[in-house]
Amino acid sequence: QVQLVESGGGLVQPGGSLKLSCAASGFTLDYYTITWFRQAPGKEREGVSCISGPDGSTYYADSVKGRFAISRDNAKNTVYLQMNSLKPEDTAVYYCAAHTPPLGPDVWGRSGWYGNWGQGTQVTVSS
Secondary structure (H helix, E strand, O other), X not given: OOEEEEEOOEEEOOOOOEEEEEEEEOXXXXXXXXXXXXXXXXXXXXXXXXXXOOOOEEEEOHHXXXXXXXXXXXXXXXXXXXXXXXOHHHOEEEEEEEEOOOOOOOOOOOHXXXXXXXXXXXXXXXX
16 A cells, blocks of 8 residues: 655754655655645644656755755655755645555645645744
């Protein structure tokens, strides 16, 4: 069965870094889009970044470009989100989600298209 488990969240000061992990089981990453979403209290769920397809194409929300980097380790069936230069507005619960077939640049951030979700991991950026 498809299963996604996030880890790596925590409390960090502004300007600090965290690396999130999404461990996948029950499917092969090459044939999926794996996307990081986040949701803060009172706000809509938003797409942060995704990695997609056999070529590993990556896409980022404008708000995190230049600060976050998504990657994957196919041997470990794990997707990572390296978050640098963190800001208080990055505070949210971060979820990973999976979709097949892989999604392109115009649709990857549409959360309603995803049926497979992890449990989420809390990221808090505060001094």
